[in-house]
Amino acid sequence: MIIRIGYVSQALHLWEATPASTVTLSRWKAMSPSERKDKLHQAVEKNLTNTIRMLHYNAAQEIKLFRFSSALVPLATHKEAAWDYITPFKDLYKEIGSLVKQHEIRPSFHPNQFTLFTSDKPEVTDNAVKDMEYHYEMTKAMGIEKDTYINLHVGGAYGNKKAAVERFHENIQSLPSPIKKQMTLENDDKTYTTSEVLDICEKEDIPLMFDYHHFAANNSSDEELSTILPRFFKTWDRTGLPPKIHASSPKSDKEFRSHADYVDAAFLEPMMKELRKLKTPVDFMVEAKAKDRAALQLTEDLSTVRGVKRIAAATLKL
Secondary structure: OEEEEEEEOOOOOOOOOOOOOOOOHHHHHOOOHHHHHHHHHHHHHHHHHHHHHHHHHHHHHOOOEEEOOOOOOOOOOOOOOOOOOOHHHHHHHHHHHHHHHHOOOEEEEOOOOOOOOOOOOHHHHHHHHHHHHHHHHHHHHHOOOOOOEEEEEOOOOOOOHHHHHHHHHHHHHHOOHHHHOOEEEEOOOOOOOHHHHHHHHHHHOOOEEEEHHHHHHOOOOOOOHHHHHHHHHHHOHHHOOOOEEEEOOEOOOOOOOOEOOOOOHHHHHHHHHHHHHHOOOEEEEEOOOOHHHHHHHHHHHHHOOOOOEEEEOOEEEO
16 A cells, blocks of 8 residues: 655745745735735735745655645635735646646645634635635636645534534535535544544545544544544545545643644554555645654654555655
8 A cells, every 4th residue: 555645835845935925904904005916916926936836846855745825815815805816826826736737746725723614603604615715716726626625624513513513514505516525524633523524524425534643632432443444435435536644643742632843653553553454545644843844754754664665755655
């Protein structure tokens, strides 16, 4: 089986490569109309150009997974500042999509925790739809809308998890079908367990984004990897892609839910043991403070385990 390993949003090995240059709403309000346009355009051009730099870096490093920053476009979904963030940058978007396809990089997005479908407030659902549309419109401009998955958490429980799940199933119907087809759902470290998210995924035909660290932090007594992993794999069947796993490890015993700078390979060993049995190719998205450095280090650390062979800079064979 093959395991490919990637990282989130910014390559720390590159100098000044942030893809999240921003313009705050308060700063935007203080500007003249021409200044607003100039500042927004400068920020987006910088973010997209740095994304292109990172895709070249990923290709050179043989890194086949990359999560785009959700902050590529400042104020994209704010009602007061709504603007055309596609047309002026169509060539940059196309270049990003071309690099993704040329180097066979698996792309993704992960909107923030405020994009959710469990709220009883209609405006929260409306904003969630708007945010998902923002991410999807960028993938369309890149020409990779059918290859890019947008990952969400289920959301809050609001004191009644059963009612919140029912609202999720109701509110998710507001999401346009092509966008829903490109979304994944992730198990939480506090609220929704892996089994609970799997139940939702199976009902809505949404792939699960399995987070092993969250599984360890929020594990009901009847959840076993030996039963969870096959169910998780099955949710990806319709996509034709390897199931995707978030890989991280605790910062400390006291701060168990916080991500460490790097990933402790020993922490992943129980999962690795089960993956060896199932022999299904998977992709690891490293969620660690050291980003690309952590992804490459994890590849190296896992390659020292007996029966694991490193076949590329960020790819393993078991």
